[in-house]
Amino acid sequence: MSWIDVTYRVRAAPHEVRAIANALALEQSVEVPAEVIRDAFVAEQIVGRVDAIRDSGDGTHLVGIRLATATTGGDVAQTINMLFGNSSLHEYIELIDADFPPEFLARFPGPRFGIEGIRALVGAPLRPLTCAALKPQGLSSERLAALCHTFALAGVDVIKDDHGLADQAYAPFAQRVAACQRAIERAHSETGHRALYAPNLIGSPKALAAQARIARAEGAAMVLVAPAVVGMPAFAELVADQIEVPVLAHPGYAGAARVVPAFLLGKWFRLLGADAVIFTNFGGRFAYSEKTCADIADNARKAWGHVRPAMPLPGGGMSVERSRELIAFYGADVMLLVGGSLLIAGDRLQERTRTFVAAVHEGAIAPAS
Amino acid sequence: MSWIDVTYRVRAAPHEVRAIANALALEQSVEVPAEVIRDAFVAEQIVGRVDAIRDSGDGTHLVGIRLATATTGGDVAQTINMLFGNSSLHEYIELIDADFPPEFLARFPGPRFGIEGIRALVGAPLRPLTCAALKPQGLSSERLAALCHTFALAGVDVIKDDHGLADQAYAPFAQRVAACQRAIERAHSETGHRALYAPNLIGSPKALAAQARIARAEGAAMVLVAPAVVGMPAFAELVADQIEVPVLAHPGYAGAARVVPAFLLGKWFRLLGADAVIFTNFGGRFAYSEKTCADIADNARKAWGHVRPAMPLPGGGMSVERSRELIAFYGADVMLLVGGSLLIAGDRLQERTRTFVAAVHEGAIAPAS
Numbered sequence: 026m027s028w029i030d031v032t033y034r035v036r037a038a039p040h041e042v043r044a045i046a047n048a049l050a051l052e053q054s055v056e057v058p059a060e061v062i063r064d065a066f067v068a069e070q071i072v073g074r075v076d077a078i079r080d081s082g083d084g085t086h087l088v089g090i091r092l093a094t095a096t097t098g099g100d101v102a103q104t105i106n107m108l109f110g111n112s113s114l115h116e117y118i119e120l121i122d123a124d125f126p127p128e129f130l131a132r133f134p135g136p137r138f139g140i141e142g143i144r145a146l147v148g149a150p151l152r153p154l155t156c157a158a159l160k161p162q163g164l165s166s167e168r169l170a171a172l173c174h175t176f177a178l179a180g181v182d183v184i185k186d187d188h189g190l191a192d193q194a195y196a197p198f199a200q201r202v203a204a205c206q207r208a209i210e211r212a213h214s215e216t217g218h219r220a221l222y223a224p225n226l227i228g229s230p231k232a233l234a235a236q237a238r239i240a241r242a243e244g245a246a247m248v249l250v251a252p253a254v255v256g257m258p259a260f261a262e263l264v265a266d267q268i269e270v271p272v273l274a275h276p277g278y279a280g281a282a283r284v285v286p287a288f289l290l291g292k293w294f295r296l297l298g299a300d301a302v303i304f305t306n307f308g309g310r311f312a313y314s315e316k317t318c319a320d321i322a323d324n325a326r327k328a329w330g331h332v333r334p335a336m337p338l339p340g341g342g343m344s345v346e347r348s349r350e351l352i353a354f355y356g357a358d359v360m361l362l363v364g365g366s367l368l369i370a371g372d373r374l375q376e377r378t379r380t381f382v383a384a385v386h387e388g389a390i391a392p393a394s
Numbered sequence: 395m396s397w398i399d400v401t402y403r404v405r406a407a408p409h410e411v412r413a414i415a416n417a418l419a420l421e422q423s424v425e426v427p428a429e430v431i432r433d434a435f436v437a438e439q440i441v442g443r444v445d446a447i448r449d450s451g452d453g454t455h456l457v458g459i460r461l462a463t464a465t466t467g468g469d470v471a472q473t474i475n476m477l478f479g480n481s482s483l484h485e486y487i488e489l490i491d492a493d494f495p496p497e498f499l500a501r502f503p504g505p506r507f508g509i510e511g512i513r514a515l516v517g518a519p520l521r522p523l524t525c526a527a528l529k530p531q532g533l534s535s536e537r538l539a540a541l542c543h544t545f546a547l548a549g550v551d552v553i554k555d556d557h558g559l560a561d562q563a564y565a566p567f568a569q570r571v572a573a574c575q576r577a578i579e580r581a582h583s584e585t586g587h588r589a590l591y592a593p594n595l596i597g598s599p600k601a602l603a604a605q606a607r608i609a610r611a612e613g614a615a616m617v618l619v620a621p622a623v624v625g626m627p628a629f630a631e632l633v634a635d636q637i638e639v640p641v642l643a644h645p646g647y648a649g650a651a652r653v654v655p656a657f658l659l660g661k662w663f664r665l666l667g668a669d670a671v672i673f674t675n676f677g678g679r680f681a682y683s684e685k686t687c688a689d690i691a692d693n694a695r696k697a698w699g700h701v702r703p704a705m706p707l708p709g710g711g712m713s714v715e716r717s718r719e720l721i722a723f724y725g726a727d728v729m730l731l732v733g734g735s736l737l738i739a740g741d742r743l744q745e746r747t748r749t750f751v752a753a754v755h756e757g758a759i760a761p762a763s
Contacts, residue, residue, distance in 0.1 A: 048679070055530030056558055057734045064533060066564070071532030095562060096531060102596045103560035106623045110557060110646035111710075114680050161424030162465060163440030164433060188479060189425055191472035193464060195435070227471045229631040230599035254475045256625010262598040277479035280652045310417070311483050341480075365426045 026070055027126035028091040031108055034285075036085045036117040046075045046088045049118065052111050054092055071096060087121065094125075099132045101297065102258040113283065120284045122292070130330050136300040137264075138271040139333030140326065140358050143300055146221060146246060146271065147182045153352050154360035155180075155385045156338060157367055157378065159205065160187035166196045170204035172374075176367075177212030177220035179378030183360060184209070185249045186225035188275045192232070198224070199239050206243045223247035223273055230259050237267035249303075251275035252294050264298035273338060274299030286317055291324025294335075301336035301360060306351070309342025315354070322355055336360050345381040352388035361385055395439055396495035397460040400477055403654075405454045405486040415444045415457045418487065421480050423461055440465060456490065463494075468501045470666065471627040482652060489653045491661070499699050505669040506633075507640040508702030509695065509727055512669055515590060515615060515640065516551045522721050523729035524549075524754045525707060526736055526747065528574065529556035535565045539573035541743075545736075546581030546589035548747035552729060553578070554618045555594035557644045561601070567593070568608050575612045592616035592642055599628050606636035618672075620644035621663050633667035642707060643668030655686055660693025663704075670705035670729060675720070678711025684723070691724055705729050714750040721757035730754055 031053070037045050051059060054073035062068050076089035097104040109120045136142070144150050157176045159169045169190070176184045184205070192198040202224045213219040224245050226236045233255060240248055247270050252260035254277045264272055274294040281289055290304050302325050305311030307318045322337040337355060340362030348361060363381055370377035400422070406414050420428060423442035431437050445458035466473040478489045505511070513519055526545045528538045538559070545553045553574070561567040571593045582588040593614050595605045602624060609617055616639050621629035623646045633641055643663040650658055659673050671694045674680030676687045691706040706724060709731030717730060732750055739746035 052679075054558070055532065056556055057530045057737055061734060061737045061740075062530060063740070064537070067530055067532035071530070071564075095564065096558065096560075098560040098562040100560060100597050100601065102598065102601075102624050103562075106557065106560070106596065106620065106646050109649075110620070110623060111674075111680075113647050113649040114645060114651070114674055116651040116681065161426045161431060161436055161440070163424065163436035168433070187425055188475065189423070189465065191465075191467045191469060191475070193467040193472075195440075195464065227475065228469050229471065229627040231631060231635075232469065232471075232627075251475065251479070254479060254627075255471050256628045258598040258601075258623075259625045259628045262600060266600075276483060277475050278482050280478075280482040280649050282483070282485040283649045283652055305480075305483055310421075311480075312485065365430055368426055368430045371430075371432070 027094045027128045029094055029097070029126065029129060030076065030124040031090045031092055032121040032123070033088045033090065033112070034081070034085050034119040034121050035088050039080060042078055042086045042088070046078055046090070049088060049112060050075050050090050053090060053107060054096060056111065094129045097129065099129070101261045105257060109284065120288065122285065122288045127330065130332065133296050133332070134265070134298060135296050135332030136298060136335045138300040140336045141333070143271050143336050143360070149182065151357055153357050153385050153388060154182045154336070155382050156183040156185060156340070156360050156362040157181045158185055158187045158362065158364040159190065160364065160368070162187060162189040162193065163195055166201040166204045169196055169201055170208040173205040173222060174208035174212050175375045176378055177209050177218065178216060179375045180218050180382040181220055181378060183221045183223060183247060185223040185247070185273060187364070188225055188249065188251055188277050190225050191227045198236055202239055202243050202245060206245055221246040223249045225249045226263070227251065227255060230262070233259065233263050234267055237263065241269065245270065247271045247273060249273045249275055251277035252297060252299070253278040253280070257297060261297040271300035272298060273301045273303060275303050276305065286313065287320035287324050291321040295325055296332060299335055301338045303338040303340055303362065305341030306339035306343050308347070311341050322359070326358055334358070338362055340364060345377065345384060348381065348384035349388040352385065396463045396497045398463055398466070398495065398498060399445065399493040400459045400461055401490040401492070402457045402459065402481070403450070403454050403488040403490050404457050408449060411447055411455045411457070415447055415459070418457060418481060419444050419459050422459060422476060423465060425480065463498045466498065468498070470630045474626060478653065489657065491654065491657045496699065499701065502665050502701070503634070503667060504665050504701035505667060505704045507669040509705045510702070512640050512705050512729070518551065520726055522726050522754050522757060523551045523705070524751050525552040525554060525709070525729050525731040526550045527554055527556045527731065527733040528559065529733065529737070531556060531558040531562065532564055535570040535573040538565055538570055539577040542574040542591060543577035543581050544744045545747055546578050546587065547585060548744045549587050549751040550589055550747060552590045552592060552616060554592040554616070554642060556733070557594055557618065557620055557646050559594050560596045561605070567605055571608055571612050571614060575614055590615040592618045594618045595632070596620065596624060599631070602628065602632050603636055606632065610638065614639065616640045616642060618642045618644055620646035621666060621668070622647040622649070626666060630666040640669035641667060642670045642672060644672050645674065655682065656689035656693050660690040664694055665701060668704055670707045672707040672709055672731065674710035675708035675712050677716070680710050691728070695727055703727070707731055709733060714746065714753060717750065717753035718757040721754065
């Protein structure tokens with residue numbers, strides 16, 4: 026038998042935290058009062074255990090709980106349930122991290138491509154990568170494809186759908202993906218640079234499967250999926266069953282203020298098979314700190330058993346001007362995502378995109394101080 | 395064209411809230427700066443609009459945003475994305491509510507059975523209903539079935555799996571469901587009372603479909619599903635495609651502190667097809683207020699176009715002793731869920747369960763003052 030070591034942050038007075046930790050261990054395992062447990066197997070091998078309590082000195086405590094791996098049944102949905110099912114409903118509890126034992130980890134392939142596979146596809150073994158987004162939604166497939174063409178001409182590595190592009194009437198999925206993929210191919214024949222297009226797969230499991238088939242048939246070299254939007258179990262199954270290209274994970278609906286982003290995005294989405302993990306960069310329009318971003322990138326890339334490194338993909342209010350600074354911060358194993366900061370250039374979009382591409386390619390050689 | 399009226403709670407200083415509201419309207423629709431929008435269709439029919447800002451006088455504001463229905467593509471996943479995709483990442487923003495236009499609502503069946511259908515199955519047209527849970531996990535299928543038998547003998551209406559029961563080695567789904575359903579049938583032949591057993595369906599979409607087939611083949615009269623655990627799009631599709639009995643929605647992983655429970659559980663889970671909505675009762679081991687619970691129950695039951703009322707199912711630290719109080723609070727259209735408060739009786743489980751059943755049946759006639 027083996028245990029998952031889970032860490033929670035609990036806001037509580039020092040004299041209350043022990044009782045809360047004990048309740049948390051019961052809640053996330055057997056969900057009955059301790060005195061109900063009469064069965065020796067349940068008492069010894071199933072009930073969660075309080076492992077450690079550490080006062081953080083700021084009104085919160087880090088509480089370590091050991092949960093029996095057997096309770097997960099090796100299933101993604103049930104693991105989510107065990108880690109933070111009921112306790113997600115307590116406002117004073119945050120899920121911080123989980124360390125999985127080898128027995129558990131072995132059930133998950135993690136990224137099938139990861140950093141190395143993405144680099145091989147892009148054809149850039151060492152330098153940081155570039156990414157641009159097709160938006161705003163509401164544009165026709167033709168207009169989005171024109172945008173895609175411009176980005177590809179300017180030398181962007183990966184061009185992804187905005188996560189708001191779904192299967193809407195004004196740019197239906199099948200039509201849009203075909204048009205954007207053709208735009209990529211056209212730019213390739215014009216310049217010799219082949220950008221990779223990542224359509225956004227979004228919907229119920231059946232819709233996801235249908236979209237995956239279309240993306241494959243059109244030759245899309247990557248896909249974008251938001252695991253928390255489509256549902257994390259559906260995400261993992263989609264990746265395993267339907268996707269043969271690298272997967273970019275979008276953070277939408279991750280509500281990461283209650284589950285620490287370094288765990289949810291950096292570790293968990295990676296374990297479920299994301300080859301690149303999008304997150305909102307510090308100093309952009311979201312409030313993540315430098316430390317949060319560094320932690321996400323660390324979790325995405327660090328050695329972790331057989332689980333391949335996933336590519337950090339910071340975005341969310343990024344600007345072209347910050348390319349060098351961010352390469353200095355993240356290092357070369359990064360893909361920089363710029364959205365509105367390019368589109369704001371209007372008719373000078375291609376020129377501004379070229380500036381972005383050049384800044385990233387050069388930033389790898391001469392990082393900002 | 396039509397609009398969804400979404401309400402957010404924003405923690406911000408009065409002089410900042412207008413700018414935040416404008417940014418929120420852009421973030422949840424086009425996700426580009428306003429000056430990027432050059433297309434008339436996008437500007438007029440796609441960009442979100444700030445409808446109203448109301449100071450709540452406690453450091454927060456209620457911000458009303460109108461989002462174009464067209465942006466959802468009529469899809470569950472994309473609707474989640476539009477309502478709270480990126481903005482869920484902001485700690486200072488909560489999703490409070492959404493009013494859907496008839497055009498949108500018409501795409502969702504909502505509960506297929508609802509309060510009326512559950513009452514018909516139970517054979518109790520007016521009185522409050524009872525519910526008990528099979529736990530703790532770690533028990534064998536045989537032991538869980540024995541528990542099920544005891545509850546059924548004692549006259550409980552609905553006996554549900556604990557949400558922690560999945561497809562674990564110690565009580566595999568198929569074996570457990572068969573054993574528990576047989577226990578129900580045996581109690582029926584012994585007493586004439588037929589309890590309804592609701593197995594917990596949990597897993598990836600394929601596993602959910604397989605479990606639904608087993609539950610159907612065994613004759614389970616209800617099912618339990620946690621929409622936020624299995625993924626809300628997968629939940630909606632499962633209900634539509636695979637389930638022919640009433641569905642109880644469990645709140646696990648709903649992280650309802652960031653999305654107001656009255657919306658997420660009472661309204662959204664109902665719209666996706668939950669016939670009964672489980673939520674953590676006030677005064678139990680979760681911190682919901684009376685008002686929160688009343689709001690959930692109101693949203694679950696109130697008239698809402700073609701969408702059938704869903705049964706409120708308060709639980710989570712409920713005690714037998716509170717049955718009358720809660721019937722006075724919720725009225726008769728309620729199913730009371732008692733878990734540990736029964737199991738703590740140990741060998742006197744059947745007697746205590748009978749007390750619970752009697753208290754609920756009587757509570758309907760003589761509610762507490």
